[in-house]
Amino acid sequence: MANNHVHLENNQRISTKRSLSTQSSTELDRKKSGSTSKRHKSPLMCVVCDADAHGYNFDAITCESCKAFFRRNALRPVQKLKCRRNDGHCDVKFNIKKRCKKCRLEKCIETGMRKEWILTDKEREEKRAKIEENRCLKQLQDNQQSNKNHLKIDDLLSIDFSSLSNNQSYLNEFNWIRIRLIQDYFTEAVKLNEITGISSYPSIQSIKTTLELFHMPIHITSMRLISYIKQLNEFQQLKQEDQVYLIKLNLLTLCFFHLIFIYDPRTDLYHEPNTKDPYFSGKDWNKTLNKQFHIEMKQLRNDIIDIFQLDDIIIKLFLLIFCFFKSNLIKSII
Amino acid sequence: MANNHVHLENNQRISTKRSLSTQSSTELDRKKSGSTSKRHKSPLMCVVCDADAHGYNFDAITCESCKAFFRRNALRPVQKLKCRRNDGHCDVKFNIKKRCKKCRLEKCIETGMRKEWILTDKEREEKRAKIEENRCLKQLQDNQQSNKNHLKIDDLLSIDFSSLSNNQSYLNEFNWIRIRLIQDYFTEAVKLNEITGISSYPSIQSIKTTLELFHMPIHITSMRLISYIKQLNEFQQLKQEDQVYLIKLNLLTLCFFHLIFIYDPRTDLYHEPNTKDPYFSGKDWNKTLNKQFHIEMKQLRNDIIDIFQLDDIIIKLFLLIFCFFKSNLIKSII
DNA sequence: CGGCGTTCACAAGGTTCA
DNA sequence: TGAACCTTGTGAACGCCG
Ligand SMILES: [Zn+2]
Ligand SMILES: [Zn+2]
Ligand SMILES: [Zn+2]
Ligand SMILES: [Zn+2]
Numbered sequence: 231m232a233n234n235h236v237h238l239e240n241n242q243r244i245s246t247k248r249s250l251s252t253q254s255s256t257e258l259d260r261k262k263s264g265s266t267s268k269r270h271k272s273p274l275m276c277v278v279c280d281a282d283a284h285g286y287n288f289d290a291i292t293c294e295s296c297k298a299f300f301r302r303n304a305l306r307p308v309q310k311l312k313c314r315r316n317d318g319h320c321d322v323k324f325n326i327k328k329r330c331k332k333c334r335l336e337k338c339i340e341t342g343m344r345k346e347w348i349l350t351d352k353e354r355e356e357k358r359a360k361i362e363e364n365r366c367l368k369q370l371q372d373n374q375q376s377n378k379n380h381l382k383i384d385d386l387l388s389i390d391f392s393s394l395s396n397n398q399s400y401l402n403e404f405n406w407i408r409i410r411l412i413q414d415y416f417t418e419a420v421k422l423n424e425i426t427g428i429s430s431y432p433s434i435q436s437i438k439t440t441l442e443l444f445h446m447p448i449h450i451t452s453m454r455l456i457s458y459i460k461q462l463n464e465f466q467q468l469k470q471e472d473q474v475y476l477i478k479l480n481l482l483t484l485c486f487f488h489l490i491f492i493y494d495p496r497t498d499l500y501h502e503p504n505t506k507d508p509y510f511s512g513k514d515w516n517k518t519l520n521k522q523f524h525i526e527m528k529q530l531r532n533d534i535i536d537i538f539q540l541d542d543i544i545i546k547l548f549l550l551i552f553c554f555f556k557s558n559l560i561k562s563i564i
Numbered sequence: 565m566a567n568n569h570v571h572l573e574n575n576q577r578i579s580t581k582r583s584l585s586t587q588s589s590t591e592l593d594r595k596k597s598g599s600t601s602k603r604h605k606s607p608l609m610c611v612v613c614d615a616d617a618h619g620y621n622f623d624a625i626t627c628e629s630c631k632a633f634f635r636r637n638a639l640r641p642v643q644k645l646k647c648r649r650n651d652g653h654c655d656v657k658f659n660i661k662k663r664c665k666k667c668r669l670e671k672c673i674e675t676g677m678r679k680e681w682i683l684t685d686k687e688r689e690e691k692r693a694k695i696e697e698n699r700c701l702k703q704l705q706d707n708q709q710s711n712k713n714h715l716k717i718d719d720l721l722s723i724d725f726s727s728l729s730n731n732q733s734y735l736n737e738f739n740w741i742r743i744r745l746i747q748d749y750f751t752e753a754v755k756l757n758e759i760t761g762i763s764s765y766p767s768i769q770s771i772k773t774t775l776e777l778f779h780m781p782i783h784i785t786s787m788r789l790i791s792y793i794k795q796l797n798e799f800q801q802l803k804q805e806d807q808v809y810l811i812k813l814n815l816l817t818l819c820f821f822h823l824i825f826i827y828d829p830r831t832d833l834y835h836e837p838n839t840k841d842p843y844f845s846g847k848d849w850n851k852t853l854n855k856q857f858h859i860e861m862k863q864l865r866n867d868i869i870d871i872f873q874l875d876d877i878i879i880k881l882f883l884l885i886f887c888f889f890k891s892n893l894i895k896s897i898i
Numbered sequence: 899c900g901g902c903g904t905t906c907a908c909a910a911g912g913t914t915c916a
Numbered sequence: 917t918g919a920a921c922c923t924t925g926t927g928a929a930c931g932c933c934g
Contacts, residue, residue, distance in 0.1 A: 285900060295927045301903080302925080314680075327623065328681065328910095331925095347902085354903070361932065366813075366890055406816065410783065619909060629918045635912080636917090683911070691912075695923065 277341040278334065281324035288343040293324065300338045303331065304345040311335065409543055412462070416546055419457035420505060423450060450507070451485045458546075459553050480553050487552070490531045491538070491545050611675040612668065615658035622677040627658065634672045637665065638679040645669065743877055746796070750880055753791035754839060757784060784841070785819045792880075793887050814887045821886065824865045825872070825879050 274283035276293035287297035288304075303311075311332040314320055320330035322337050339345075349357065456477060459465050465473065493500050498512040512524055538545050608617035610627035621631035622638075637645075645666035648654055654664035656671050673679075683691065790811060793799050799807060827834050832846040846858055872879050 287901070293927090294929085297902090298927060299925090349903070357903075357933080362890065364932085406782070621910070627918090628920085631910090632912095632918060681911085688912075691924085695912095698923085 276324065278337050278343075279322055279324040279329075288345070288347045290338075290341050290343045292338075292343065295324075296334075296338065296343075299334060300343050300345075301348055303335050304338065304343070305348060308332070308335065409547075412550065413543065413546060415461040416454075416458050418461065419454045420502060422457050423453040424505070448485055448489075451488055451502075452481055454502075455481065455484050455488060455549065455553075459550065462550060465553075476553055476556065480555060484549055484552060486527065488549060490527060490534070491540075493527075493531060495528070495531075610658065612671050612677075613656055613658040613663075622679070622681045624672075624675050624677045626672075626677065629658075630668075630672065630677075633668060634677050634679075635682055637669050638672065638677070639682060642666070642669065743881070746884065747877065747880060749795040750788075750792050752795065753788045754836060756791050757787040758839070782819055782823075785822055785836075786815055788836075789815065789818050789822060789883065789887075793884065796884060799887075810887055810890065814889060818883055818886060820861065822883060824861060824868070825874075827861075827865060829862070829865075 274285065274291050275281070276283045276296050277291050278296045279293060281293035281295065283291045283293050285291065288300055292300070313332045314328075314330040318333060318336065320333035322329045322334040459477070460473075468476070489500055492502055493512070497509075500510040500512070501507060512528075538548070608619065608625050609615070610617045610630055611624050612626055612630045615627035615629065617625045617627045619625065622634055626634070647666045648662075648664040652667060652670065654667035656663045656668040793811070794807075799810075802810070823834055826836055827846070831843075834844040834846070835841060846862075872882070
């Protein structure tokens with residue numbers, strides 16, 4: 231380990247530098263053209279200490295160490311530095327150890343390094359803040375991207391939800407605002423399609439005729455769902471015929487899903503919450519459609535209700551998303 | 565002197581420089597190959613006493629003891645020392661006990677140690693002063709840091725608060741005025757965002773629908789917190805987009821913190837004090853978000869409530885400060 | 899890529915204490 | 917006296933913005 235720490239700078243290196251520095255007086259121009267021949271080497275030399283240089287630093291061609299030295303010392307009061315030999319003529323070449331600070335700094339200034347180009351504390355702070363900001367933004371984008379890609383069911387099922395525990399949310403404030411807006415869409419849709427004309431219905435009275443059955447609940451539910459979906463901006467942006475196509479394709483299935491979600495198995499009643507809708511009993515299905523229908527509906531309910539956990543937000547979003555499916559693929563899966 | 569340009573450097577430097585220096589076979593290669601044989605030991609040897617050396621001391625490769633010896637004795641007049649054997653040829657190797665001072669010092673000087681590099685009394689004093697100054701600055705910064713940001717629970721818990729007992733306050737009169745102003749900001753924010761339209765609600769009635777749930781409490785809390793923060797001068801001075809960014813990033817977390825603080829575990833109710841807000845029961849979480857959420861919220865409450873000790877000033881200041889965090893770092897810590 | 903700042907490992911002084 | 921430690925300064929390598 232430590233044995234590798236020794237480095238003897240040999241004369242070879244020095245001599246190569248010397249030969250470079252003595253070659254010509256128009257170093258810069260020549261070096262640019264000459265760099266094609268030995269491209270692996272830096273063609274520049276530090277104007278302060280003769281070491282290899284990469285390019286300009288504070289408006290002078292310097293090596294990395296002189297650059298760092300200048301940044302560290304140039305802004306400090308020069309008086310505090312003292313010449314080692316007290317004559318101000320110390321050698322500050324790169325191969326000298328313990329270079330006199332004062333003389334090195336003076337040489338820096340002499341050769342044209344500008345202390346004005348050193349960033350002030352304030353500028354440095356600003357730059358740092360900008361970097362931090364970019365870092366955050368990048369992280370945010372990465373998070374959002376990984377959210378978007380995670381729609382595969384397999385991935386969803388394998389998510390470790392414990393990671394959500396520490397107040398962490400995949401949704402930001404704007405996401406939540408949007409969700410609230412969408413929730414309002416549904417409330418609005420229900421309001422827009424109140425049951426008129428039969429409001430005098432006793433609340434818990436079974437439906438007598440087939441016509442009433444189909445007005446209540448399928449019809450009213452359809453109307454509400456249509457109103458709900460049509461408020462969504464993304465839906466409005468579709469062509470008219472596409473809107474019709476999707477509604478026609480999916481509405482009936484949507485209705486049945488919605489009915490599942492508003493069904494209460496304890497009372498065997500369907501009822502839209504917060505409305506004056508009459509209560510619709512499960513037994514009433516028997517009167518018009520065959521019993522098998524209601525049984526299968528309850529079966530499907532059992533299958534999916536755990537997934538949704540009666541989370542109203544999830545349910546309403548699901549209905550919305552479902553309406554955009556344009557093939558029967560999803561139905562064959564279910 | 566000119567022949568031994570020895571540097572101690574790390575592996576990376578050597579490997580990068582090797583292309584420059586491998587061409588010739590000088591001391592470097594000799595030392596390198598020699599060092600590979602006993603790599604477990606320090607490859608350097610004290611030029612004075614042959615003990616293991618770590619690097620240069622006063623421009624010669626020496627051991628720690630010779631370094632200390634040289635510093636202590638080099639500046640003293642040589643005449644005062646007397647050779648033990650009076651012939652100036654004592655052995656000063658490391659395995660000799662009671663080495664002759666005079667001969668050792670002479671060997672030091674012979675082998676190239678420079679007494680000029682020993683700091684003079686004045687330089688030593690200056691250096692000491694600088695260290696002391698830095699120490700003070702550092703301590704000051706640490707204090708400020710621990711006052712402002714210290715969110716690490718361990719540190720907080722280990723603070724000895726008894727030092728605060730003697731009527732001592734870190735805050736002056738103006739600090740307290742500012743704090744009262746900020747308290748007023750929150751009161752104002754609550755006033756500005758009263759719950760309208762449902763003020764006739766019976767006070768203790770559980771929330772029935774998801775919509776109400778999200779209007780009450782998240783929504784109203786969000787609005788109040790935004791109003792609160794926006795009154796702060798320091799926040800107003802941010803660029804519009806930065807304000808939006810911070811709000812977007814932190815508001816939801818802030819909401820949850822605030823809800824924790826207004827939660828009363830005895831009654832299982834959330835309620836903003838001094839308002840006519842309806843009381844929101846902890847059980848209501850179950851209806852929309854899963855139960856786990858409320859449980860974890862209570863867990864977090866248990867973890868942090870002791871720190872805040874229900875001190876309203878601390879809590880409100882914490883919310884304010886928290887809003888300025890621009891990375892997710894703090895959340896990952898919590 | 900050029901040219902800033904930052905980071906990190908280490909050189910090389912001094913200081914402490916057994 | 918000397919091992920262990922603490923300090924600042926240095927410079928190579930790297931990160932980041934324009
Ligand atoms: Zn240089
Ligand atoms: Zn000088
Ligand atoms: Zn020695
Ligand atoms: Zn002697």
